[in-house]
Amino acid sequence: MIRRFGHPPDPAVPWRRRPGAYAILTRGPRLLLTVQETDEGPDVQLPGGGIDPGEAALPALLREIREETGHTAQIIRHLGAFRDYRWMPEYRMHAEKVCHIYQGRVGLRVGPPSEPHHTVMWCSPDEALDRLASAGGRHILERWMRARGRSGGRSLR
Template sequence: MIRRFGDSPQSGIRYRRRPGVYAVLLRGRDVLLTHQSAPVPEFQLPGGGIDPGEQALPALHREVREETGWSMAVTRRLGAFRRFTYMPEYDLWAEKLCTVYLARPVARLGPPSEPGHRAIWAPIGTAVGLLGNDGDRHFLRRLLA
């Protein structure tokens, strides 16, 4: 059973399952976050949806590069969670299945290529309070423990 964070599913709404991959990128005691300006400004772990036909780890590398401008090396899988949410950018009610990996940054390749995103290094303790969803915060807290 995958732990759920956030709101319970609402009755009468059809949710589309949307698998995604996310990275906790550590450099010392700092973590690399992405700040997404729209549709709602928020800090997130870098990552996102797995495209049809795409495998999880290549999707993670692509998403981290697009949202932060960094290349990375995956260390290990930390776990998974799910959340039910409305995604206004896609006009979609989604059951997001989020797999989180621990990774290390390898090289800054340039600025983020994803519009409206910027990469931010934050102390891991501060980052816990900045993140926009409970699932992301859960995995950072586990690393702090």
């Protein structure tokens, strides 16, 4: 069973499964995050996104990282997965997001982000915990930090 984060799904709503792949990307002690400007303000996320029909997870992840950050990456391993039910206005659908999280290293910067309204943010793992919008992403980042003894002196949930 994949753990769910966020609000419980409304059984009266038609939910469409939307698989995605995201990454905790490091360069030295810093993480690379993506910031998307929305009507509600900046939305800080792990780089990644939806896996298109017929696309495998790792090629989708590398494509999304490049589109959102302008960087290449090396993916090392799968860290976990979570589900999140939400309205996706850009696709006009209620999505059951099944988010797979990977660990990787930031590669070369090959250009600016090609996704509209996306910028990059470099920060420490502790800062990322404070800024990430996704509870599931924060949960997996916390586990990753704990496994490395990098809790920054905080009490990890």
